[in-house]
Amino acid sequence: SYRLSFQIIKMSTDEPSGSGSTKHGVRYLQYSSAFSVGILQVSQYVNLVWGSPTLPRLLAPDSPIGKPLTYDEASWVMSIIYLGVVLGGLLLLLLLDRLGPKNILLIGAVLTIVSWIIVGFAKSVAILVVGRTIAGIGDGISIPCVNIYICEIASKDIRGRLGAIPALLGIIGNTFIFGAGPYIEYTTLILVCASFPIIFLVLFYFMPNSPYFLVKTGRRREAKRSLIKLLGESTDSVVEKELREVEETVKSETGGLSLIQLLLLPNFRKSLLIVFVAHNVINFCGVTFISQYLQVILASSGIHMSKELTSVVYGVVQLPAVVLAGIVMDKFGRKPVFCISSAGASITLILQGIYVYFQRIIDLKSVSFIPVVCLTLYKFFICFGILHLPYFFSGELFTTNTKKVGIFIVSTYSSVVVFGTIKLFGNNFDAWGLHNICWFFGSVCFLGVLFSLFILPETKGKSFAEIQNHLATKKGYSSPRENKNTTATNETTMM
Template identity: 25%
Template sequence: MSSSVEASEDNEELRKPFLHTGSWYKMRSRQSSLTGMSSSARILSDGSVSILLCVLIVSLGPIHFGFTLGYSSPTEDEIISDLRLSVSQYSIFGSLANVGAMVGSIASGQIAEYIGRKGSLMIAAIPSVLGWVVIATANDSSFLYLGRLLGGFGVGVISYTVPVYIAEIAPQDSRGRLGSLYQLSITTGTMLAYLFGIFVDWRLLAVIGALPCLLLIPGLFFIPESPRWLAKMGLMDDFEASLQVLRGFETDISVEVNDIKISVSSANKRTAISFALLRRKRYWFPLMVGIGLLGLQQLCGINGVLFYSTTIFENAGISDSKLATFLLGAIQVAATAVSTWLMDRAGRRILLMVSSWSMTVCLIVVAAAFYVQSSVSEDSNWYHVMAILSLVGLVAFIIAFSLGMGAIPWLIMSEILPIGIKGLAGSVATLVSWLLSFGITMTVNLLLDWSSGGTFTIFATMSALIVVFVTLFVPETKGRTLEEIQTSFR
């Protein structure tokens, strides 16, 4: 009887500092302390369910991310016709999402450090919704551009904050699996943009694009803040309460609490973080790995393919290019789901190696198909054979990318950056990613007009460089706590 009373008192102490995380958790903790707890309450008190709920809610952000990427592909012809834009003007529209994302990425690290991961996502969601509304009501290119910039800003903040939040709340044995849900959500958003783009016009498609962030805003009130951020800010009572909810009220968290306290003890929130710190190997090496992976992820041409896949299929002679684009998106979702299952089994390095090797081979096949196609008549059998081969090669490229290079660079970036410089270094790595993405999406239409075969030859070369980079520099992070990973760089 006495142990039951003590447990009840302990749970009561846990609930007091946790009121700020939302009434849902307050209600759940009260249910858990009752002797006659119902079966549904027992399920809710399990930490794995809490973490999964948190991940599903914040994954609405990357769904908006993916929808933004996919939006420009099925809408190109309609928007050009309705607003009388040139191809170059539409290329500007497509690439402005990257410009907005660059601005968002510059601010993302500092926003996430000063007001928390949840506050950062709230700041991302509001301009994202406004951006879609502006696009849906646009009557000229200027409003179209403004809406794209606003949505891109939200994407930039989301692209840093969501992987970091997931990595900081996930247990070490499931961090890879949960972290890869970020990329799965992006691919799902892209596929939905392709799917709805077949049936609705571009204005209604923009309205649909606003829905994920409209759902994210209220959802943020029902999830806890990152315990590691709370610890870094010195909010120790809130930190322990948040971690207890995430791990389950019956779980002993004392060892993990001590590990996190030791890790953040040297990172005082009042300490000025500057670029001078990046001269130390324990800081510049993980930053270099993060920048290298995120940069090469863009240079292999993935966003160029996703932004303008409909145009690429039209160039390849595919009659129903919108349907082919949707099927490409659906295959990407399926391949990313497989990657999610493999992440904590095979490990990060082996998946990156398999992914990058396969991407290189696929892009060489696509380049060769376009070279042959450009040298034969459109009425010849070879022309149609090469069209099918280029389609198969692109599908295989998307599958190969999704198996490793899609999710792992963002996951590793969130795992290896030390907590003391995570805001600054994460902003730099994310900025480089979006800067290169802007360059690719801005020039891919021009490159395709120049030479489809030459364009994919360039992308194949970049994919081959990924193999070299992973072999030389990328560490394995599977099965290690964030504190162990970051300590290893010392």
Template identity: 25%
Template sequence: MDEETPLLKRRATLSGSQVRNSGLYLAVFAAVLGNFNFGYSLVYSSPVLPKLKSPDADPRLRMDTEQAAWFGSIYSLGAAAGGLGAMMLNDLIGRKLSIMMSAVPSTVGYMLLAGAVDLWMLHLGRFLTGVAAGMTAASIPVYISEISHKRVRGALGSCPQVTAVFGSLTLYALGLVVPWRWLAVAGAVPAVLMLVLLTFMPSSPRRLLSLGRQQHAEKVLRWLRGSHYDTHSELRDIQESIDNQSTVKWSNLVTPIYYKPIIISVVMRFLQQMTGITPVLVYLEPIFEKSQVSIEPRYDAAIVGAVRLFSVAIAAFLMDKAGRKALLYTSSMLMFVASLTLAISSHTTTCPPGPSPPNHTALDYGSPDNIGVTFQSSQQTAAGLIPLVFTVVFIFGYAMGWGPITWLLMSEVLPLVVRGKASGLCVTVSWLTAFALTHAFTHLVDSYGLYVPYLMFTVVCVLCLLFNAVCVPETGGRSLEEIENYFRTGRTFTITRSASTLQSH
């Protein structure tokens, strides 16, 4: 490329032809049902663990601290295994079939959870639903990015996170009224529905062109863009991108086009998990019990789920308007403030609570002593809302940026020739980190209280701010081919949105 040539050029229109997105939206909807199941299964332990740790639980299923830690964390271990499986399946059978394959471990896992008569069935069922989550996490964002055009890729790229959050909210809401075994039965429904709908959806045009099936790719692209869309320009760009790719050897990984996007994607997935989002979601109700929140924990969890859904909807709306980096900055700052406040609050809160104050109900309410007791009680009630309020802020901040954007950027920046394997690697690193953190979380809280993990999450939020400032490129409004060209040049750039151009420096 000539040194004076702009790195990324914008096209005014998509091939100058009319685009109809109805087919694209239908394909995305079918795919993200897997993410709904992912969000549902991720937080399944939140309402279930208090019941299984209760003295009233079935003796064969009753859990102590160590067993509860495994029940919460083994899901992440399964997700890591699913990510490894997706590394092979994405390129072997394609993105769509990889997503469909996830329905098998998901359904079997829910059947084991629903019919469990021993602890091993609970743990195996939780592990298998994690495997399904890892497979969908590695495949769905890549599938969506490859069938979408750049005008809507940001919004559609956030759909996996939106539907995952909606799945979590559904679990919290059902957990208020539905027994835990029936929660597992309900979880199998979206997996089966996803399998049925995806049967009628197309494969990725990029996948088809890479297999040399040009006519099929053109037919699929016209179905995704509408019958009046001129497919030639987009197909030519995709084919050129594929032609410029060569078989990747280990020696090739030292070139910027490969190692830069892979490092960015892997580190972002690592930092995303180190913020503490998975243990917070997995142990949400037990955390609220430990924090002495003045509202019943199961209702707190439902409130957090609703706020999380609202925040990812905002992020989806702003994704292509505000840009990825701006949302990541906002997300990091909100999580930093929330985790720091929670660390301070948990450090100053006595846990377990001290002895109850004397009963003054028989005293004259006008006496100074009783006024003091009333004032102290009101202070305790207000303090009891701090964990809920700032947990909501933490979740809101995460869902505004580091939740959806890490998935989207992974699918945008990874080169096509390594996208399947590298996305599986990212998911594996992410969920191995989540497993270690989630398993250690319970023991840290039992030994030191909530203060230590919250303080660690605060430090990670600072690292997120720095990494976004130094390493993360702005990819909003760029096609996948343009993003690949940017990494191929090895030159830095800044984006001037008002001028819709990139200024090299």
């Protein structure tokens, strides 16, 4: 039952009310919804890491598809999912306003199930590529909607905590596939992977729809029923207050605009810039490259660990990082979390680079533990904030009418960059040297510190309307004329 799920994943029973916040009933359904979406997050992570335990089998003489893959064929099977993500992002752009985040998530799960069926029966490279492409489309259409849905159903005082639940479950699934995947038979592993979206469909079908989407599509009565369920509160005055806030937010937003017209909106440009920079930090912080080349990096540092042991250690490190981040975000805010995460990742990467550089000159066997410590702490700090917050910002900073365009731009760009980063740094690993690569990634993480200190707005405890007002009135963000108009609007509202 969802009560049991709530007890398992609940991070704190004390929910801060904050100044001026509405007192709510017991919000079991918000946690249950986040937990259900977390099951899909597991499926999404599994889609992306399935190749790690599977690739050696596909390359072997007794390949499960009947013949071994060549390295070129294997690269297509492993990388084509990112092309699918781009196609899924395009579908999201076309369908989000029509279907809403809940239905999009359900569609993403169905596409993922179809992809596993195709992969399971594949007996040729072409069919494998088709299955992996569909998996990418499922991820591309649903990954952005995870945080959109969470942000739109969550009360503002627990939004950060709820956002951490899918990330936590996703990491558990990631760790499972990396650690147990090599020991599970090929077909059985596919069945295990396919079970996650099936479980999600069963659980999530009964979860409430986004009140913002329902109001936007003119279904006020349904939106009110959804809020009653989500708030655990049937008092009409409390529910009406929340509903009016949703209506005011939706009413104040502009829809039906072209991309050029959207780019002329100051708040959209600011939101896009902030989310874009945050995604650049995650794209160039080295997490994808280091994960793909972890064994090579450890070997270059003079360390030899089994792939399974390394994966389990890294997975265990991620779990407390995400749990801690979920608690800290709602207590101290997003800015400190992103700042600490960036600073920690920067320091550990720079130290790793220093170790690799001096290893070529002097004997460092007596301190050979340093690379393991640095990379383990690096993974902790990355998972504490950088790895998940950029997606969370997409759900908080974009308005309901601009999310589809903003997220499509960012996700398409990120998919291309991630693919290019793996190819570029992988092909030049020896030429550039591991120490220079670590220092480059560490420098980007340091820029993330500056970004969090001077650009990133704080969204803790703010409604969507308050976040947009903050973007419009923050010093240096808008013109004097815009500030004057905003001030006049605020004065009128107060009267």
